[in-house]
Amino acid sequence: MQKAECLNHMAPYLFAQIDKKRDALTSQGIDVISLGIGDPDMPTPAHVVDAMAEAIRKPANHQYPDYAGSLAYREACASYLKRRFSVDVDPKTEVLALIGSKEGIAHLITAFVNPGEYVLAPSIGYPVYSGGTTLQSAHTYFMPMTEENGFLADFDHVPADVLAKAKIMFLGYPNNPTGAIATDEYFDRAIAFCREHDILLAHDNAYCDLTYDGYVAPSILERPHAKDCCIEFFSLSKPYNMTGWRIAFAAGNAYAIEALGTVKNNLDSGQFTAVQEAAIAALTGDQQCVADMCELYRQRRDLLVEALRGIGMDVEAPKATIYIWAKVPQGETSESFATKLLETAHVIVTPGNGYGPDGEGYVRISLTTPDERILEAVRRIKETM
Ligand SMILES: *Cc1c(COP(=O)(O)O)cnc(C)c1O
Secondary structure (H helix, E strand, O other), X not given: OOOOHHHXXXXXXXXXXXXXHHHHHHOOOOOOEEOOOOOOOOOOOHHHHHHHHHHOOOHHHHOOOOOOOOHHHHHHHXXXXXXXXXXXXOOOOOEEEEOOXXXXXXXXXXXXXXXXXXXXXXXXXXXXXXXXXXXXXOEEEEEOOOOOOOOOOOOOOOOHHHHHOEEEEEEOOOOOOOOOOOOHHHHHHHHHHHHHXXXXXXXXXXXXXXXXXXXXXXXXXXXXXXHHHEEEEEEOOOOOOOHHHOOEEEEEOHHHHHHHHHHHHHHOOOOOHHHHHHXXXXXXXXXXXXXXXXXXXXXXXXXXXXXHHHOOOOEOOOOEOOEEEEEOOOOOOHHHHHHHHXXXXXXXXEEHHHHOHHHOOEEEEEOOOOHHHHHHHHHHHHHXX
16 A cells, blocks of 8 residues: 555644644643643534524435535625625625635645645645645745734745746735734735736635734725635634534635635535534624623733733734744744643643744744633743743
């Protein structure tokens, strides 16, 4: 037996590795505090669970779902975009249901990128952009990101030979893991760049509804000419505490939506219609649940930022996302610091280099843990340092 060559180039999935180390410690009876993975700890809102309970009893929902998602779900996605961003999309041609944005992102690469071609990915970003590219036997070009430029990926210096073979550019703001936010001017420049070079701009907007201090995150589809070259990924996972449900959607350029749909038609048969009905309840129902989550994460953010600064760590309070992006102390690398915290403080943080080359020198700390565990973790980190 011989597995596909591209699999030899896959780095082990970041969180799978960390889970393994955690399990080893937990099995020795050690209390490990995870500030690692970005998985909301609060339950899915009750009205969404109720909608699911009702939907699951309908025999019509027990059959194969519509490939592209039910029209009712796609209409709910379109009405969300209209209400939230004043963006107009045609639910029939410009919206596609996804079994989580993760599969949508990976399958978009299958839909657009031939072996040997390039994907432009942020040098600090969601690992699936480069992982999906490797699985397609294609190359990732990492666009530099630095603190000085506000962690806005630099696409102005892509070498000409890469640019000639580049098919997709991934961006994602509010950014996981840095917490950075983009300006309209940056989005406009990215759209102009992708139109000029005939590149599909894929914007990963998983955190647009988890924002703080009055900041309201945009959709890239608000920008002029966006539909010429953009597809945007929205996920119910983070704002509605629905990571386990696997429901998201893509919206934007009709050609890109159709191509992604063609890949998905052939690989999956869509998400369970009952889950889509629950998602309609989330998107069209009372949004107080999202405001409540923002308030909870803001309190945790403030607690953690203050505590980390108190022990001499260099951190900014992000205006969005559920993460703190922290510089590691002098003399440490991302890995050495994360390993030290895990082995001596029994606290999991995610090494920044797992998000790409420019993530070196940082760790990501999640806000998905209750206050008392956050404070206990900071106390343990202080002891370790
Ligand atoms: C969590 C996350 C996703 C994946 O969301 P799913 O819809 O659960 O697959 C995509 N992009 C980013 C940046 C994320 O943090």
